[in-house]
Amino acid sequence: MSARVGENFHMSYAWMQHRQWRNLNGYFPAWDGMLHKRFDSPIDSNIPVKIIFGDSDKTLPATTCQERTMAPQHSEWIIFEECGHAPMWDNTEKVAAHVMEIAGVSR
Numbered sequence: 001m002s003a004r005v006g007e008n009f010h011m012s013y014a015w016m017q018h019r020q021w022r023n024l025n026g027y028f029p030a031w032d033g034m035l036h037k038r039f040d041s042p043i044d045s046n047i048p049v050k051i052i053f054g055d056s057d058k059t060l061p062a063t064t065c066q067e068r069t070m071a072p073q074h075s076e077w078i079i080f081e082e083c084g085h086a087p088m089w090d091n092t093e094k095v096a097a098h099v100m101e102i103a104g105v106s107r
Contacts (some may be wrong), residue, residue, distance in 0.1 A: 043072040048102045050076045054083030054090060 022028075043049060049072050053062065060066060068077065078098065083090040100106070 043074075045072070045074045048076070049074065050078055050098050050102060052078045052080065052087045052095060052098065054080050054085060054087050056083060057085045059085040 051066075051071055053060065053066055055062070062079070066077075068075075071077075080087050080091050080094060088095045
């Protein structure tokens with residue numbers, strides 16, 4: 001494709017990225033989650049669940065999109081201060097620490 005979107009962006013890049021994303025193992029489960037198919041089967045309470053959001057998330061703001069009733073009762077909700085929609089980019093070390101804690105891995 002040769003169509004241009006903006007001065008330095010080619011549509012071919014978007015198509016290439018889309019093709020790569022749709023082949024990732026997590027792409028369709030994530031898509032299903034965004035379509036209200038979240039936690040469609042019980043999650044055993046011995047399986048830790050942490051749900052992390054940024055307090056400045058404009059994509060999924062707390063007032064309209066953080067549906068706590070859809071998550072397992074034992075979920076731990078974590079809100080990072082001064083963090084947007086991508087905590088794993090804005091607070092890499094903090095997210096890694098939570099993942100390692102759940103996985104039982106020490107540094």
